[in-house]
Amino acid sequence: MFEAKMKESGEILLSGRFDASQVEQASQVLDKINDSCNINFAELDYISSAGLGILLKTQKRLSDSGAKLKLTNMNKHIKDVFQYAGFDTIFEIE
């Protein structure tokens, strides 16, 4: 089960398991981001390489206008995945 929800504050909350089958759903939310934005991972249990790909695509698109994503509240496993992928140097992670 996965959900990507944009809150009133503009923060995006991810929950559940972000795998290849959820890419389309996630894209519908992430493609609407046009400015710097926080993505809260507090309720996300798992992310696959497909999920990482969507985040990278979003970050690259935003960087064209000087904007960026800030990723918050990752669990240890997801933080490790980001390190393995070298994403800890191309995303701001809190």
Added chain:
Amino acid sequence: MVKYSKESASDISIDIAKKNSTLVVTMIDFDVDPFDLTKAKEVDVKAHLEDRKVGGLGIHLTKQMVDKIDYEYKNRQSKITFMLNLENKNV
């Protein structure tokens, strides 16, 4: 296998076993063309954002997380074996 071997309608065989302190996961895809993931091009994870390409991370992450990967191809069967030493690992 599920995403990239669409030409095959066969089920994929997955076997998970523990041999001494090693977790061995074997996946077999039937009636497919070969793809040796052990020879896949490496992703440059140190590249700057503007040079990073989308894609290729699945194989990279797998290589980071397991201790050994074997690939065999015979009679249109593609067999991938992952091995992970469970000692001192929080799995």
